[in-house]
Amino acid sequence: MATSGFFLVVEGPEGAGKSTLARALADRMTTASIPFIQVREPGGTPTAEALRQELLIADRAWTAEMELLYIATARADLVSHVIRPGLESGKVVLSDRYDLSTLAYQGAARELPLPMVAWVNHAATGGLRPDLVLVLDLPAAIGRDRQLTAGKRQDRLDRESGLFHERVETYYRQVRGESVHHLDATHSPGELLDEAWQVLQKTSPRFSNPAAPHES
Ligand SMILES: Nc1ncnc2c1ncn2[C@@H]1O[C@H](COP(=O)(O)OP(=O)(O)OP(=O)(O)O)[C@@H](O)[C@H]1O
Numbered sequence: 001m002a003t004s005g006f007f008l009v010v011e012g013p014e015g016a017g018k019s020t021l022a023r024a025l026a027d028r029m030t031t032a033s034i035p036f037i038q039v040r041e042p043g044g045t046p047t048a049e050a051l052r053q054e055l056l057i058a059d060r061a062w063t064a065e066m067e068l069l070y071i072a073t074a075r076a077d078l079v080s081h082v083i084r085p086g087l088e089s090g091k092v093v094l095s096d097r098y099d100l101s102t103l104a105y106q107g108a109a110r111e112l113p114l115p116m117v118a119w120v121n122h123a124a125t126g127g128l129r130p131d132l133v134l135v136l137d138l139p140a141a142i143g144r145d146r147q148l149t150a151g152k153r154q155d156r157l158d159r160e161s162g163l164f165h166e167r168v169e170t171y172y173r174q175v176r177g178e179s180v181h182h183l184d185a186t187h188s189p190g191e192l193l194d195e196a197w198q199v200l201q202k203t204s205p206r207f208s209n210p211a212a213p214h215e216s
């Protein structure tokens with residue numbers, strides 16, 4: 001279904017600066033009076049937050065398939081109850097992670113077949129594609145150092161091996177697509193915000209002239 005909003009996703013490996021950039025973009029949209037909602041994956045609804053807790057914290061006999069389907073269930077809930085309604089009401093929906101995360105973590109890193117992961121993603125989203133995906137490229141080791149310096153409590157996926165995180169990083173680095181734009185995450189937070197904002201302004205007039213009516 002056509003929507004009048006704008007679906008913006010920030011992706012990248014652990015500690016790349018996704019949440020930092022998402023916060024800065026949210027601040028800039030607030031300043032520019034651009035209506036938006038902000039979500040993170042997995043999460044964003046009571047069910048999805050409960051699944052997130054299980055997935056990232058609980059000590060279970062996890063398999064890659066279980067992870068995939070937990071995440072897909074959380075995403076299906078978020079898409080139907082938050083993302084689609086937000087887009088249909090004309091807002092920007094800013095999401096910290098979306099379907100590329102599943103391809104990177106459960107596909108590339110856990111080695112589930114990518115076509116199967118893509119199919120499950122499609123089932124979860126009903127085919128809803130982002131208008132723009134900002135991929136933050138950063139060597140896995142630097143991201144891990146950033147998390148450690150920040151004192152982040154390591155979740156189950158954070159604690160995976162260096163090889164796992166390198167596979168995630170490599171997947172993100174090579175991913176291409178019409179709506180995918182790569183940013184060099186070694187740049188400072190301020191530089192990244194300006195670079196991201198320039199891309200947004202090139203992609204949709206609503207970021208240059210927020211009061212103007214917009215088509216999608
Ligand atoms: N561009 C940057 N340059 C240097 N440090 C940064 C940059 N962006 C974020 N940081 C710092 O790196 C740490 C991780 O940032 P952030 O939490 O935004 O990353 P993330 O990608 O959301 O991580 P996670 O995968 O754990 O959710 C924080 O301490 C943050 O202040």
Ligand SMILES: [Mg+2]
Binds near residue numbers: 018020096
């Ligand atoms: Mg984060």
